[in-house]
Amino acid sequence: MPQIAQLSETFSSQIFWLLVFFGITFFVIGRGMVPKIMQTVTDRDSQISADLTAAKAARDAADEQEEAWRRRENENREAAQAVIATAKDDAAKRSEERLAAAQEGFDRDVAAAETRIETARSEALAELEAVAAEAAQDIVAKVANIQVAPPAAHRAVQEALAHG
Amino acid sequence: MAAEAKVDPMHQFTIEPLAGSQNWELAGYNIAFTNSALWMLITTVVLFAFVLGGMKRELVPGRWQMTVETFTGFIDQMLEANIGKAGRKYVPYVFSLFMFILFANLLGLMPLGVVGLHPFTFTSHFTVTGVLAIMSFSIVLAVGFIKHGLHFFSLFLPHGTPWWMAPVIAPIEFISFMVRPFSLGLRLFVAMMAGHVLLEVLSSFVISGGNAGPLFAVGIGIPSMVLMIGICALELLVAGIQAYVFALLTALYINDAENLH
Numbered sequence: 001m002p003q004i005a006q007l008s009e010t011f012s013s014q015i016f017w018l019l020v021f022f023g024i025t026f027f028v029i030g031r032g033m034v035p036k037i038m039q040t041v042t043d044r045d046s047q048i049s050a051d052l053t054a055a056k057a058a059r060d061a062a063d064e065q066e067e068a069w070r071r072r073e074n075e076n077r078e079a080a081q082a083v084i085a086t087a088k089d090d091a092a093k094r095s096e097e098r099l100a101a102a103q104e105g106f107d108r109d110v111a112a113a114e115t116r117i118e119t120a121r122s123e124a125l126a127e128l129e130a131v132a133a134e135a136a137q138d139i140v141a142k143v144a145n146i147q148v149a150p151p152a153a154h155r156a157v158q159e160a161l162a163h164g
Numbered sequence: 165m166a167a168e169a170k171v172d173p174m175h176q177f178t179i180e181p182l183a184g185s186q187n188w189e190l191a192g193y194n195i196a197f198t199n200s201a202l203w204m205l206i207t208t209v210v211l212f213a214f215v216l217g218g219m220k221r222e223l224v225p226g227r228w229q230m231t232v233e234t235f236t237g238f239i240d241q242m243l244e245a246n247i248g249k250a251g252r253k254y255v256p257y258v259f260s261l262f263m264f265i266l267f268a269n270l271l272g273l274m275p276l277g278v279v280g281l282h283p284f285t286f287t288s289h290f291t292v293t294g295v296l297a298i299m300s301f302s303i304v305l306a307v308g309f310i311k312h313g314l315h316f317f318s319l320f321l322p323h324g325t326p327w328w329m330a331p332v333i334a335p336i337e338f339i340s341f342m343v344r345p346f347s348l349g350l351r352l353f354v355a356m357m358a359g360h361v362l363l364e365v366l367s368s369f370v371i372s373g374g375n376a377g378p379l380f381a382v383g384i385g386i387p388s389m390v391l392m393i394g395i396c397a398l399e400l401l402v403a404g405i406q407a408y409v410f411a412l413l414t415a416l417y418i419n420d421a422e423n424l425h
Contacts, residue, residue, distance in 0.1 A: 030256035
């Protein structure tokens with residue numbers, strides 16, 4: 001086993017060179033380079049967390065804005081709906097009024113027409129009585145040879161008309 | 165032929181000075197630049213190149229940067245999970261430890277023998293793992309005594325121990341504490357050495373079986389080859405696990421020093 005067989009002749013060289021090269025490793029790499037590498041990692045981590053925080057803040061702000069926009073939008077929609085409802089009401093009222101006015105004119109016309117019809121009817125009836133009385137007088141004079149006074153004939157026609 | 169094919173599974177652990185450096189000395193001690201030192205150098209360079217690729221510091225990381233950041237994040241999380249907020253300051257040390265061991269283990273497994281190079285796994289030497297373990301243990305001691313002073317000794321007396329149990333518990337805790345650097349260093353050394361010996365033995369079966377004739381080649385060589393492929397995959401896993409265990413135990417021991425019980 002050379003580790004033991006060569007111990008007395010090589011131990012000093014082994015220890016010396018190990019101390020030299022491990023010393024270089026420790027001071028140059030361990031002390032010199034490793035802290036810089038770890039600093040890079042730390043910087044990156046802090047930058048990432050800062051970026052994440054910023055992104056979160058931005059997202060929160062965006063959410064807030066969206067919320068505000070939504071609220072405003074809802075208000076606007078409600079206002080628009082109110083305007084529409086008012087306009088609808090107005091239109092309904094106006095059309096109702098116009099309908100009512102038209103109905104009134106209509107009723108009036110119908111009433112006037114009915115009055116006219118009534119007048120015409122009564123006039124016709126009066127004419128019919130006069131004609132009937134004269135006819136009755138003539139018929140009586142021809143058939144019975146009796147002169148009937150016009151008022152009597154008129155009364156008899158009226159009676160006959162009343163009894164149908 | 166048969167004599168040439170003889171494989172010494174321990175030869176791979178031999179340390180050889182390179183390019184006439186065998187007589188280099190520092191304060192009377194030999195510091196020859198060996199193949200072991202060369203692979204420490206290669207590990208350091210490869211690790212440096214790897215981590216350098218993660219230094220682009222881009223906001224949106226590329227694959228390489230992502231990989232390096234995954235490793236630093238992994239160590240960071242491990243320390244935070246085991247030690248807490250105070251664990252952050254140990255990231256440079258534990259990261260260096262984990263990556264150094266991981267790269268050493270993996271580089272030692274590279275099939276560079278195919279192109280004539282000989283990878284050397286220096287983590288299979290207890291001189292190396294021992295130094296790393298002692299380093300971790302020293303940090304535990306230093307942190308413990310600096311942070312808690314002599315109160316650090318309360319580590320040896322877990323909370324809620326009845327007073328009459330203290331004379332029994334304290335020595336046991338003390339021994340288990342003192343064994344830590346040995347278990348830490350030996351675990352890595354043994355795992356790496358065992359894996360490499362196993363691969364070497366199996367490869368010698370393949371070669372010897374192949375040389376011994378078609379019957380042996382089919383009966384021994386091919387099954388050994390298949391087993392070797394499987395064990396190579398297992399060794400890659402072990403390379404990661406041992407580096408992780410070393411770093412994790414270091415973190416746990418530092419936690420003891422940092423937070424006591």
